[in-house]
Amino acid sequence: MPAAAAPGTTAGTAGTSSADSAGASKSVRRRAGRPSAALLDQAGITAAALELIGRKGYDGLTMAALARQLDVAPSALYNHVASKRDVLLLVEDHLAALVDVSGFGAGSWEDAVRTWAWSYRDVFAQHTPLIPVIAVLPVTDAPQTLAMYETVSGGFLAAGLPEERIVSAIVALESFIFGSAYDVTAPADIFDAGSMAGATPHFTAAVRSLAARGDERPADVAFGLGLEALITGLGALRR
Amino acid sequence: MPAAAAPGTTAGTAGTSSADSAGASKSVRRRAGRPSAALLDQAGITAAALELIGRKGYDGLTMAALARQLDVAPSALYNHVASKRDVLLLVEDHLAALVDVSGFGAGSWEDAVRTWAWSYRDVFAQHTPLIPVIAVLPVTDAPQTLAMYETVSGGFLAAGLPEERIVSAIVALESFIFGSAYDVTAPADIFDAGSMAGATPHFTAAVRSLAARGDERPADVAFGLGLEALITGLGALRR
DNA sequence: CTTATAAATGAATGCCATTCATTTAGTGAT
DNA sequence: ATCACTAAATGAATGGCATTCATTTATAAG
Numbered sequence: 220m221p222a223a224a225a226p227g228t229t230a231g232t233a234g235t236s237s238a239d240s241a242g243a244s245k246s247v248r249r250r251a252g253r254p255s256a257a258l259l260d261q262a263g264i265t266a267a268a269l270e271l272i273g274r275k276g277y278d279g280l281t282m283a284a285l286a287r288q289l290d291v292a293p294s295a296l297y298n299h300v301a302s303k304r305d306v307l308l309l310v311e312d313h314l315a316a317l318v319d320v321s322g323f324g325a326g327s328w329e330d331a332v333r334t335w336a337w338s339y340r341d342v343f344a345q346h347t348p349l350i351p352v353i354a355v356l357p358v359t360d361a362p363q364t365l366a367m368y369e370t371v372s373g374g375f376l377a378a379g380l381p382e383e384r385i386v387s388a389i390v391a392l393e394s395f396i397f398g399s400a401y402d403v404t405a406p407a408d409i410f411d412a413g414s415m416a417g418a419t420p421h422f423t424a425a426v427r428s429l430a431a432r433g434d435e436r437p438a439d440v441a442f443g444l445g446l447e448a449l450i451t452g453l454g455a456l457r458r
Numbered sequence: 459m460p461a462a463a464a465p466g467t468t469a470g471t472a473g474t475s476s477a478d479s480a481g482a483s484k485s486v487r488r489r490a491g492r493p494s495a496a497l498l499d500q501a502g503i504t505a506a507a508l509e510l511i512g513r514k515g516y517d518g519l520t521m522a523a524l525a526r527q528l529d530v531a532p533s534a535l536y537n538h539v540a541s542k543r544d545v546l547l548l549v550e551d552h553l554a555a556l557v558d559v560s561g562f563g564a565g566s567w568e569d570a571v572r573t574w575a576w577s578y579r580d581v582f583a584q585h586t587p588l589i590p591v592i593a594v595l596p597v598t599d600a601p602q603t604l605a606m607y608e609t610v611s612g613g614f615l616a617a618g619l620p621e622e623r624i625v626s627a628i629v630a631l632e633s634f635i636f637g638s639a640y641d642v643t644a645p646a647d648i649f650d651a652g653s654m655a656g657a658t659p660h661f662t663a664a665v666r667s668l669a670a671r672g673d674e675r676p677a678d679v680a681f682g683l684g685l686e687a688l689i690t691g692l693g694a695l696r697r
Numbered sequence: 698c699t700t701a702t703a704a705a706t707g708a709a710t711g712c713c714a715t716t717c718a719t720t721t722a723g724t725g726a727t
Numbered sequence: 728a729t730c731a732c733t734a735a736a737t738g739a740a741t742g743g744c745a746t747t748c749a750t751t752t753a754t755a756a757g
Contacts, residue, residue, distance in 0.1 A: 257734080257735065257736095258735080258736080259735080259736090281712080281713065281714080282713080282714060282715080283712085283713075283714085291736075291737095292736070292737050292738065293714085293715090293738095294715080294716080294717085294736080294737070294738075294739095295735070295736055295737075297714095297715075297716080298734075298735055298736075299735090302714080302715080303713095303714065303715090347590065347593075348590070350590075350640070351586065351587070351589075351590070351640065354586075354640035354641065354643070354644060355640075355643060355644050355645065355648070356648070357645065357647065357648050357650065357652075358648065358649055358650070358651055358654075359650065359651060359652040359653070359654060362654060365651060365654055365657075365658055365661070366657075366658070368658065368661045369657070369658040369659075369660055369661045372658075372660040372661040372664050373660040373661075375664075376660055376664070382663060382664055382667045383664075383667040383668055383670065383671055384668075384683070385664040385668075386649065386664050386665055386668045386676070386680075387668065387676070387679045387680040387683050388680075388683065390641060390676070390677075390680035391634075391638075391680045391681070391683050391684030391687070392684070393637065394634055394637030394638040394640070394641055394680065394681075394684065395630075395633055395634040395637055395684065396637065397636075397637040397640065398632065398633030398634055398635065398636040398637035398638075399630075399633040399637075401589070401590065401593035401594075401633070401636065402593065402629060402633055404593070404594065405593060405594055406594065406596065408596065409594070409595070409596050409597065410597055410625065411596065411597070411598060412597055412598060412604060413596075413598040414598070415597075415598060415601060415604055418604075418605075418608070419604055419605070419607065419608040419611075420608075421608055421611040421612040421615055422604070422607045422608045422611040422612075424621060425611050425614075425615070425621055425622075425624040425625050426625055428621045428622040429622055429623075429624075429625045429626065431622065432622055437625070437626070437629070438629075440626045441625075441626040441627075441629035441630045441633065442630070442633075444623070444626050444627065444630050444691075444692070445630030445631070445633065445634065445688060445691075445692075447691065448630070448687055448688050448690065448691020448692055449684060449687050449688065449691070451687065451690070451691055452683075452684075452686065452687020452688070452690055452691055453683070453684075453687055496703080496704065496705095497704080497705075498704080498705090520743080520744065520745080521744080521745060521746080522743085522744080522745090530705075530706095531705070531706050531707065532707095532745085532746090533705080533706070533707075533708095533746080533747080533748085534704070534705055534706075536745095536746075536747080537703075537704055537705075538704090541745080541746080542744095542745065542746090
């Protein structure tokens with residue numbers, strides 16, 4: 220857990236072990252009506268969603284399952300979120316706080332970017348179904364994500380990148396990170412050409428010679444290779 | 459299991475220009491039973507799916523809509539594809555053939571990569587819902603995609619990249635391309651911090667100064683920046 | 698002529714997100 | 728105290744979705 224960022228606002232609730240409201244499985248039958256204390260809130264929904272995702276994966280994350288996890292009727296969720304997409308947004312923003320931006324302001328710019336990029340990829344490799352959501356997500360709707368951008372922007376500016384290229388540089392890195400996150404989840408034999416191998420000699424040979432020197436995970440090798448290239452190339456913009 | 463199946467008898471029809479069977483909207487009521495010539499085949503299904511995607515987007519691509527487009531009952535589709543995922547695979551492989559690999563073997567390696575990467579991104583920017591599918595797709599199931607890899611591998615080898623790094627280099631570029639494809643579809647105001655702008659001075663300033671010099675599309679600027687960095691970095695591996 | 702089969706039908710099935718009328722328990726004002 | 732208001736729950740629809748299955752039938756093969 221890289222920790223870090225976790226900007227002030229919601230830090231109070233976020234700090235508590237997220238399991239509490241998630242695990243509530245009292246089988247006590249409740250009647251409709253306003254309870255003494257609200258059963259649901261966004262923090263509880265987020266925690267329950269994460270718990271569910273961890274146990275059953277994203278296929279298991281249905282509004283019905285989420286409601287059951289919280290011992291509540293599915294329709295009750297809609298008092299606190301407008302849609303399932305909203306739930307995914309809550310989860311996404313929670314995860315953004317786990318990305319390690321501690322390197323910015325500490326060591327070299329290169330090392331800070333390395334730490335950030337690897338942890339960013341690692342976090343979202345476990346949550347690839349969120350990537351299509353993030354990609355189109357206005358930052359306004361995700362405060363933790365926005366906080367991450369602020370820290371990274373500050374680090375880039377301090378390192379001497381021209382202000383007008385900072386967003387482009389971040390976007391380029393992020394695009395690479397998201398694409399690479401998918402890569403982590405790919406099956407090991409994804410490049411096995413099978414019966415078509417005869418028709419693709421160059422590619423088949425390349426796949427074989429990669430596999431031959433295989434201690435490190437292929438996805439990690441590719442990520443390291445691309446990341447170092449990006450760091451060098453983007454670093455050259457500094458003045 | 460996709461590919462294989464393709465009942466031999468009807469293979470002849472598969473070779474025909476795929477557009478014909480897509481537009482078939484005869485309202486003639488048919489009875490159950492084997493028709494004189496098969497109404498459906500994978501080429502026709504692919505063409506109809508592309509037509510539908512172009513007209514209604516991926517939300518409009520349902521098995522029911524696809525069947526209607528082909529003037530057939532939804533269940534009939536399952537004689538030719540095992541699942542909706544299979545339909546997406548057919549579409550993906552069709553698109554792979556549109557990617558421009560003509561640069562390999564022609565000009566410089568750098569230019570070939572540029573042409574390939576830009577066209578690859580452009581094709582899939584229109585089809586981002588396919589990206590999660592491609593990412594986990596064994597190449598065996600996608601002959602056109604495999605053919606693309608073969609051409610690119612050959613180009614990389616000819617340019618002097620060590621064989622054991624070719625796959626990693628391609629994966630790194632592809633990851634960047636997929637991530638960047640999402641970027642193209644993002645709304646223009648995605649980085650507008652709105653009410654949070656006060657709390658994020660560096661980021662907000664960076665966004666503003668990017669917008670200030672804005673003739674080119676932001677997604678294109680970021681893609682160009684990252685791509686040139688990758689080309690330089692990966693090119694340095696040549697011997 | 699018989700038989701096997703590919704390829705269609707349409708009627709389920711089960712899952713899903715979401716909506717809605719309804720109920721109820723607190724809160725705050727009079 | 729009483730009353731009205733409202734937040735937050737319920738459970739019963741609703742409509743859409745992919746997929747399955749028993750059934751039908753034209754055709755090709757033997």
